[in-house]
Amino acid sequence: MGRRSEILRRATEVFERQGVKQTSIEDIARAVGIKREAVYYYFKGRREILAEIILPQSHSLLIGLRNISQSSRPFADKLRDAIQNHLQSFNPSYLEMTVALREDHFFGTDQKFTELRRVWTQYSDLWTAMIADGQASGEFRDGHNPKFIAYAILGMCNWLSRWFDPEKETPIEEIIDSYFLFALQGLENREQS
């Protein structure tokens, strides 16, 4: 692992443990076993480190969802894959998702955070469109505002950042199954099925 990646990895751990706002560059340097100056050689500051941790994860969520929503499979399958795409990122790279979601980092106006907001807006919009398309197809029941439902599903998934501990909890696959079943049954158009 290069020095730069190691700083990112250790920073993620420290952020997860004590919260982003309570973490200083000094804390990160100590976790890596280097001097503060060595951290500043690679990064302008804490927010740049944070953005570099969250951005790749966010991009890959968006790419995953795009592929899923462009397929021509039934909406039940798409829903399953979309929940899996989202929740699976809690598994190996759990810390990144926790750091990304547990606190609200979307206040910033600097370039990386503007990009982060853009990615998350695209991602939520894509979810909303998928629910709306599922309603239009007759597979999902009509009457719900698709945005509310998209945010409900994202909310139930994202809340894992507050309670799910991959070391102690059930495997994530069990939660994926359960949340898919709950959301699918919640959305299904019973007149059709």
Add this chain to the structure above:
Amino acid sequence: MGRRSEILRRATEVFERQGVKQTSIEDIARAVGIKREAVYYYFKGRREILAEIILPQSHSLLIGLRNISQSSRPFADKLRDAIQNHLQSFNPSYLEMTVALREDHFFGTDQKFTELRRVWTQYSDLWTAMIADGQASGEFRDGHNPKFIAYAILGMCNWLSRWFDPEKETPIEEIIDSYFLFALQGLENREQS
């Protein structure tokens, strides 16, 4: 409004606007139009102010849910009331809920935060028990881990702290209706219905 309540009210607004961790006692004092020292006359510091904002809201959620879960009505009705009890607190006192939920404040070890954690644990446990009882009654489908479902519903509701804006959005009642319908249909035991 007494000075003390005014400090709490203004602090809530500042916390909501710029995040708790970025708020100094100086910021709060400025919002009230008093000196820092006058804030310290009433409160030991930022965390004490935060706890005083969140605690009453949390207690009232817990009391509300206790009353609902002790009634002998059908579980569908209890589910509706429980979602309403939770989401309605986003309405008039929206800022408190946002401040309570948007960031993870449950790190602290001081007495007020220990109490806060205790209240939220009781509250989540009560939700879990209500889902489990609904399953045992045959009204809700079996097979789900009741804790996962309780946390799914809390997650979808709590996520409003990230996107819902009572000034711009639909009335909260519409979201309560939609989330209740989604969760109820998601949970219903179809063999019985």
